[in-house]
Amino acid sequence: MMSEERRQTSSEEAARLVLGAESLAKIREHLQLSYPEEACGGLLGRIAYDNVVVVEETVSLANARVAERRRRYLIGPTDVLELERRAEASGLQVVGYYHSHPDAPPVPSEFDRKHAWPWYAYLIASVESGNLTRSQAWRLSDDRERFLPLQLSEEE
């Protein structure tokens, strides 16, 4: 597997997340439709070169929370396994996840940080009164102490 690239992406310099316009539109539609509940999904793609994560495909997933879906989301292990199999079948990797913050800024909460995995890109989008207004990508620092912003760039 792509161990070489992976180790490099854990360094903390100018990392980027590249998303196509089509992927962005798909995420926007999914998150807006689910408002006022939080919605979530997976990002499939590849590590292009030093610290650049390219998203090739987005997969909307069910928010598995039983309660408090307005401020919490959960993707359970079976969904994660299935997503990994799907990525593998298309020659991709699960490179991260996206979720919405209804009526709240696209900034990771303490709860986000406590539950985060390293290496994954976390794309957070603000959905205010039903409209996606801002989004920002993040990655957990190696010491788990904070999230570092990933530069978000749109392809084409």
Next chain:
Amino acid sequence: MRRISIIVPTPLTQYTEGLDTVEVDADTVDQALDALTNRHSALRRHLYSEDGHLRSFVNIYLNEEDIRYLEGGERAGLESGDEIRIVPSIAGGRVATLEKDPMELSQNEVRRYARHIIMPEVGLEGQKKLKQARVLLIGAGGLGSPSSLYLAAAGVGTIGLVDFDVVDASNLQRQIIHGTRDVGRAKLDSARERLLDVNPEIAVETHEVRLQSDNALDILEGYDIVVDGTDNFPTRYLVNDACVLLGKPNVYGSIFRFEGQASVFYAKEGPCYRCLFREPPPPGLVPSCAEGGVLGVLPGIVGALQANETIKLIIGEGEPLIGRLLLFDALGMRFRELRLRKDPECPICGENPTVSQLIDYDEFCGVTQAQQERQAALSQVPAITATELKARLDAGAAVRVIDVREPHEWNICNLEVAELVPIGSFPGQLNSLGNAEEVVVICRTGRRSAHAVRLLQEIGFRKVYNLTGGLHAWSDEVDPSMPKY
């Protein structure tokens, strides 16, 4: 030792020198994980929390089976060639409060909380902590009424309420958050309205569900402190266990007739409810407030104590009731205090806990079985409906009607034809009863009288019947002017 493969998920392979499969020798799952993290120590902080437990979002599968569902859990045994897979859960969510700057108090707030703020023990800092706090109250009834009102007034920023009941006229004697015009409304609607009237600066979150094993962790997890105002044992054990598993303090209160109890169960710093009461009492032994009654002001006192303890926990001042059980006797007007000790053998917070997830609490408390038995026993008793009894009496039938309630209940309402023979004096006073006579036994709801009918059957009476539904049914079917209590 057996040779085991551990599959490492992509985000963690940066800590295993790029390997996605690591081979280790181990006999149990926890040994295998130990071996893995000993070899690749940077993994440890991502898999384990500070207190040494696997993080909640780290799932361990043994040959496609989540070890949470395997016997032994983390200590499940291994065979050579077994495959352990670390599978991520992905979780998160937005910040709790939506204030621009939750740390600042507005001018209005400073004015509102002035009597708090001028005391150094609270001060501006304490008041900000109150504003940031999230407190969940289980039950918007007798205890939840005063505690939520005081917590709202004190400026606790987010108050969550769990209840699924509707306001009944018989609640108003003690549940002061609801008013007469609220009878028939959902308790949560009425409570939210009242709390926001007391303090519009706070947020009230309502959870209109029965708290159960499959939703408790999800609901409780979003709060800092849980205030237990439940009226039954299954929910009390559920709240306790969920709080222990989530590491949250449980501000406990309970009431019965003229006596109340309060404590703070916080397993991180002291005993939990199970350390005090390992097993629930047999079902039916401890009557509920509906059966035994409760002095209306009693939940006011105990609920206020719970609010007091909650505020102390939030601002970090004073001596919380951790490890102490406060007993209050309203008739003697006395407070007593019992020291509680953490039970090292407690099944959930002890040194070797056997309970690591929520269980079926109805079954644990024997409620399901007891209900079935009671149902079966009652259905075997010969019965007569209120309408039938009325018809028999009107037709001039020679029926003796025995009321087995207590004298003070008799004074509330009674049937003119009935004779009062409290169940406690059964069957001694019934010598005058001929066993060929037709007898109908009545009480408030038909439960006590069913027992009385069985007693009479056992000593040879043949023609005894239970009035189904008791005087409540009489009021519904025959005489609406009879008060229901």
